[in-house]
């Protein structure tokens with residue numbers, strides 16, 4: 049398959065995605081059965097990544113991770129965030145002002161608090177957290193992540 053074919057396939061898929069209801073199941077490059085995910089992940093990681101649970105604020109050791117490096121998806125090991133984009137949001141969850149290119153997908157998430165934007169790994173669909181519009185420069189975005197969904201490796 050040529051790069052051009054891949055690109056047009058990509059835009060066709062993007063168009064399809066836009067036409068579908070927000071809550072429709074997306075398909076992902078990395079798919080596993082529930083049993084396989086349960087084997088791979090700890091129960092707490094499974095609850096966040098596969099069931100969209102939220103870890104307790106302040107519970108992640110990654111809140112205090114300030115070394116240079118990369119944050120990978122705990123489900124499929126895709127690089128998601130650079131330490132360069134990490135900042136202390138004061139929320140108790142690891143926060144970033146931008147993801148790495150082509151790392152995450154988003155969907156509308158309607159809940160008790162109204163509409164939020166859910167953030168997931170674009171490769172395995174694992175739930176990571178939410179993105180809000182009250183972040184710092186240069187993007188003004190706050191990617192509020194569950195530390196359980198991330199694995200940090202120092203550069």
Ligand SMILES: [Zn+2]
Pocket residue numbers: 121122123124125126169170171172173174
């Ligand atoms: Zn992933």
